[in-house]
Amino acid sequence: MIQRTPYADAFTYVLMALGFLLLIGPFAVIVAGASQTVQQVNAVPFNFLPQGQLLANMAEAWQRANLGTAMLNSFIMASLVTFGKVALSAMTAFSIVFFRTRFKHVFFWIVFITLMLPLEVRVVPTYAVAADLFEPIRLLIAWVTGITVSLNWNLLNSYAGLSLPLVATATGTFLYRQFYLTLPDELAEAARMDGSGPIRFFFDVVLPLSRTTMLALTTIMFVYGWNQYLWPLLMVTDPTYKTTMMSLVALLPSENGTPDWNVTLAGSLIIMLPPLLVVAVLQRWFVRGLVSSEK
């Protein structure tokens, strides 16, 4: 029920304003702090007005944390996660929704269960797998033939290792599944009558129709991939594969060093920019894809 009374209106506006301040506050601190000198940023009380040091601080942060490589690595990783996830979810959901097989429910539940096992929960076994991919094969050979072979392949310090474990989860699959379920069965039947096979139907009809879903998932997954911290921290030892989130740590002032928070904040500002851009560009579709049903 929607009621309109002046008091209720005023109350909601106050609540909204408070929420807005809560959200925007940290950003204001970052923007202001990133543009100040060391003295200014450490002054009490904190001055919320931006000053003129922004570019200098950014350059300093960029250099100190080697952000060039880190940004490139993070970008590659986030793109791979996004692309892999979007493609994999679209195909998985397609097979779950449009094919009638006897084991459909088994597959569905196998996919569903991965939702309950986020990377943080299975990080140790996942690391074990990534560190020694051929272990099961080696064991199998040893068990069958009794011969111990030395086959080794690991994904540590590689882009594949950074992105693959993040791709193999079910979140996107469900977004797609919900969308596919809204497509009428007759659409698939009409395509069959028109002579199109499942692959053709997927590319000609299903994919174009799921454009908004795809863009929504792209937004979510890019931000998700960009923000990964735990996994890269575990598996990257080679500095050439460092990601931005790891570099952020390098920007924190050391305990006895200069408290140059202005450089730290400028660095975070740089690191925040790419996901912010992606969200800004895609947010129109993002909302539409999540509320679905553009018909």
Add this chain to the structure above:
Amino acid sequence: MADITIRAVRKSYGKTATLHGIDLAFASGEFVVILGPSGCGKSTLLRMIAGLEDITGGEIEINGRVVNTLEPRERGCAMVFQNYALYPHMTVADNIGYALKVAGVPKAERRTRIVETARIVGLGDYLERRPAALSGGQRQRVAMARAIIREPGVFLFDEPLSNLDATLRVTMRAEIRKLHQRLSATSVFVTHDQVEAMTLADKLVVMNKGHVEQVGQPLDIYHRPASTFVASFIGAPPMNLMDARIDASATLARHEHLAIPISSAMAAALAGRDVTLGIRPEECRVLPAGEGLPARVDFVEELGSGRIVHAAFGSRIFAAAIPLDIRVAPGDLIGLALPPAQLHVFDRETGRRLDVTHSAGRHEPVRQAAEAV
């Protein structure tokens, strides 16, 4: 052009059987309408012809070729769906031409054929629009164009008019009929609307509960329904049906306390049997009170061209169509005359029609009034 033969076709989902051995043959170029209430299996049968449903048992043959295991695209059928099933992201032209695109027809040829087909269904000016920007009738035309462009041997229509409003339905019905005359491809049209069925069909198939009840020309089925189901399903309002026993000694059928005069042929053939008698509302005649069989008017429906009296007759309500010059009001006592030659008689147990060789004049307008009660 293709003929279709359906032999002992069955369909079951798990243990539930929905079609129990259907045998039908459709000649090349025929317009066949399959009519039945919802859930009778008519759509399933159509979808089995199309190849969208597996065939549990029996054979379907199109143009002399058993198609049981063929993919839909190999059967030479085109289908028009109830909700049109247009591709929402494609323009009208792309929708119409999609089958050709899949088949790898070169772009230039595709374009000419799209334009030509769109002209046939009157969509020439809408080629670049999306389906969302079209009205219901136009979407229906796109769906038809999409079927026509493939030049199929068989057209399948799955209740294509049920989403349209009443006026448009009449127009599209006429257009489908015209289109059939022009293309003369074998057409199978599924509907639950008896008016559509009567007006469109060369051959009418009436189905009920997974069985074929009757096959024939629409008028034959109307005049000689093979069972009580067909009798009550076809015709609006439906045929009046009542249980009766044929008197062994007089040319009468007894229904409760009423005695209904019947023809001598019927009396002779069925003496002493329990039957179901039927008569169409338009064959009943209304007489002044005291004449014919007594009935009391329950309510009157005005149709404009005439009116339908619903009257309590024995323990049931009878419908009788009467001309506009007879006025009756609820509560009036009237007499009903049921011309013996117009009575249909069915076996009480099986519901099947019992044929009695009547004297001539079965389908002619009734002249004689009811014989004395």
